Amino acid sequence: GAGVSQTPSNKVTEKGKYVELRCDPISGHTALYWYRQSLGQGPEFLIYFQGTGAADDSGLPNDRFFAVRPEGSVSTLKIQRTERGDSAVYLCASSLEASLPNEQFFGPGTRLTVL
């Protein structure tokens, strides 16, 4: 079956611009996670959704970052007034539900470059 997909695969933008990154989870997975992976680092948790609601957004670095999942499936990570430090690979993962110890299935990521 289809895995987690993310679009676009690459995004180049200019400092100060607004970007949206999309994640399509595996069908039937109720939990969805966003991570950010900087060069040479492991993925860093940003936010996770259980259904439509953000269950934990403690990893969002500041209020320029926002994510939604209005229908409990597709999620969009939104970054306002992008900064060069936002450049990273943004990973999305999904799992059957948020209760442990369910495996998280990861998408290929969106590589964001802020010039």
Add this chain to the structure above:
Amino acid sequence: AQSVTQLGSHVSVSEGALVLLRCNYSSSVPPYLFWYVQYPNQGLQLLLKYTSAATLVKGINGFEAEFKKSETSFHLTKPSAHMSDAAEYFCAVSDRGTGNQFYFGTGTSLTVIP
């Protein structure tokens, strides 16, 4: 919050040699533990996970890991390295009671020398 330490950002082994990638966690309560592999331009793929059943966990592609509470470790091993094992490996932990987000180590890049 949990933290994970992966000793050795780069490991090189000869084809056919033992692979040992180290992972230590910081927690007084044993967490759930995972190993993921990342091939170039691909997403993270689960190798194996520890969820408090057997302490020796077998995963895909011949990998296994042993949970050692006394050492707070979850090292990844494979008896004989293949060229196809060259990739980035990440150890991750998740708290049992506070949510399902993973905390990842900084990764170990494995090179297999022919």
